[in-house]
Amino acid sequence: MDLKQEILKLKEKLDVTIVAHYYQHDSVFELADIVGDSLELAKKSMETQTEFIVFCGVGFMGQSVKILAPEKRVLMPKIACCAMARMIESESFLEAVKYLNDAGIPNEKILPITYINSNASVKAEVGKMGGMVCTSSNAEKIITKALKENKKILFVPDRCLGENIAKKMGLKSTVVGRRDDPKDADIICFNGFCSVHQLFSVEDIEFFRNKYPGIKIISHPECTVEVCDESDFVGSTSQIIKYIDALDPEQKIAVATEFNLVNRLRDKNTYVLSATKPVCPTMNETGLQELYDVLKSIDDNDIQNEVLVDEETTKWAKIALERMFEI
Numbered sequence: 001m002d003l004k005q006e007i008l009k010l011k012e013k014l015d016v017t018i019v020a021h022y023y024q025h026d027s028v029f030e031l032a033d034i035v036g037d038s039l040e041l042a043k044k045s046m047e048t049q050t051e052f053i054v055f056c057g058v059g060f061m062g063q064s065v066k067i068l069a070p071e072k073r074v075l076m077p078k079i080a081c082c083a084m085a086r087m088i089e090s091e092s093f094l095e096a097v098k099y100l101n102d103a104g105i106p107n108e109k110i111l112p113i114t115y116i117n118s119n120a121s122v123k124a125e126v127g128k129m130g131g132m133v134c135t136s137s138n139a140e141k142i143i144t145k146a147l148k149e150n151k152k153i154l155f156v157p158d159r160c161l162g163e164n165i166a167k168k169m170g171l172k173s174t175v176v177g178r179r180d181d182p183k184d185a186d187i188i189c190f191n192g193f194c195s196v197h198q199l200f201s202v203e204d205i206e207f208f209r210n211k212y213p214g215i216k217i218i219s220h221p222e223c224t225v226e227v228c229d230e231s232d233f234v235g236s237t238s239q240i241i242k243y244i245d246a247l248d249p250e251q252k253i254a255v256a257t258e259f260n261l262v263n264r265l266r267d268k269n270t271y272v273l274s275a276t277k278p279v280c281p282t283m284n285e286t287g288l289q290e291l292y293d294v295l296k297s298i299d300d301n302d303i304q305n306e307v308l309v310d311e312e313t314t315k316w317a318k319i320a321l322e323r324m325f326e327i
């Protein structure tokens with residue numbers, strides 16, 4: 001069976017939109033109706049007209065679409081949870097809040113912000129406390145707005161994104177559980193991280209700068225502060241694509257983000273900033289077989305892998321997501 005042809009036939013027949021994140025494998029990515037980074041996909045999926053959305057990405061992305069458009073039936077070829085999102089649940093979020101309370105910061109003085117890479121239950125807790133969601137594209141804007149409330153920002157789950165934005169904005173950051181007093185910081189980050197973006201190092205940057213003088217180093221803000229500090233450009237997935245598009249094609253670049261994206265952009269002057277192939281394992285659990293199976297389940301009226309979020313969680317997580325869209 002030619003899986004690609006079978007998928008194309010089912011796509012034609014069914015009332016479905018196939019959505020794929022930039023980190024998906026090329027074989028899946030090329031079959032999508034909509035592609036983008038996490039912010040673009042959340043927005044564009046909401047506007048689709050089809051009954052079914054088949055979301056090729058990681059769990060929190062499918063959940064976000066379901067929360068924003070509960071009337072849609074969202075299916076995922078593989079409900080794989082982003083490793084960073086898995087580092088925090090509502091219980092550990094509430095423990096982080098308690099850590100701040102114990103340090104003398106009451107709830108009224110805490111404004112939580114969760115990176116979109118978190119489960120619906122965490123978004124809901126954030127929503128209940130008056131907080132909001134951000135993505136790597138808009139984190140600076142969201143934090144700028146949040147600071148106006150004159151509260152301490154509890155940033156979850158990505159420590160690196162929180163620290164990078166704090167540094168860029170000249171703010172003081174610390175990490176939940178560290179010995180220093182959280183009252184002295186503007187942003188208190190939960191200690192989560194992306195294992196893929198931790199693969200890049202300052203030594204990698206030194207290697208490429210020595211080998212190709214004049215090379216530009218481009219990083220995603222999930223990389224460490226040390227790597228981002230040494231980079232020529234730091235941006236979200238779509239900001240990286242835009243930045244590279246505007247460069248002289250002869251400009252050599254080394255990019256610190258997920259392999260599938262960099263490989264797609266790749267020409268003779270583009271390098272992956274790592275000796276280890278930085279593939280996101282969960283993103284890459286979706287292949288043609290999984291995509292075919294989920295489409296076939298719609299055709300057979302035996303729906304598989306549907307994303308479901310309970311009403312109460314949807315209500316609060318939606319509030320947190322909508323606060324982001326308002327900004």
Ligand code: 13P
Pocket residue numbers: 036037038039082117135136137194222236237238
């Ligand atoms: P973007 O928000 O840039 O799409 O990033 C999502 C992600 O998971 C990066 O690792």
Ligand code: SF4
Pocket residue numbers: 058082083084085117194195196197222258280281282283
């Ligand atoms: Fe999560 Fe990292 Fe994969 Fe992005 S690259 S989906 S943050 S594990």
